[in-house]
Amino acid sequence: MEYISLFNRKLGEYGSIAAYFAIFIITVYDVAMRYFFNSPTVWGLELVITIAAMHYVLAGAYVLDEDMHVRIDVIYNLLPRKARLVMDVVAIGLSMIFLAVIFYYGGEQALPAIQNGERSGGGWNSHAPMLMKAAIPCGAALMILTCVGRLKIAIGRLSHEW
Secondary structure (H helix, E strand, C coil), X not given: CXXXXXXXXXXXXXXXXXXXXXXXXHHHHHHHHHHCCCCCCCCHHHHHHHHHHHHHHHCHHHHHHXXXXXXXXXXXXXXXXXXXXXXXXXXXXXXXHHHHHHHHHHHHHHHHHHHHCCCCCXXXXXXXXXXXXXXXXHHHHHXXXXXXXXXHHHHHXXXXXX
16 A cells, blocks of 8 residues: 555656646746737647646545545534544545446546547547546546555554544
């Protein structure tokens, strides 16, 4: 599980730097071409959306692994420690079920898109839809693996309390 955590961390840190740097450069270039040279790119917006969407999906495992996701825990914090530990195990289990559904149906969408080389159909006609659809089951799989590690930790904490 340490390798998955390390992979998630590196993907989250370096992937975020690369994604946001690319988005910044492409956006500045596209704006300059549009307003200074009156010659906008056909590919700029589509590429930025693709990079941002793939980053969003693949960074989920990093956020989960680092426990930086947004949550509303007003009720959770009022519970006694043992109840919180039980809630942790239940929440991780439910998350894994949800992510398994995302993985399955995401794969059902991604497989034909990859096999057919799905394209956007726009002016640039890129493979953006195929890449974004492929990122969904990949991101879900990374999150499931992260949940397995977190579940192991949560069960260990719970067993020490009993």
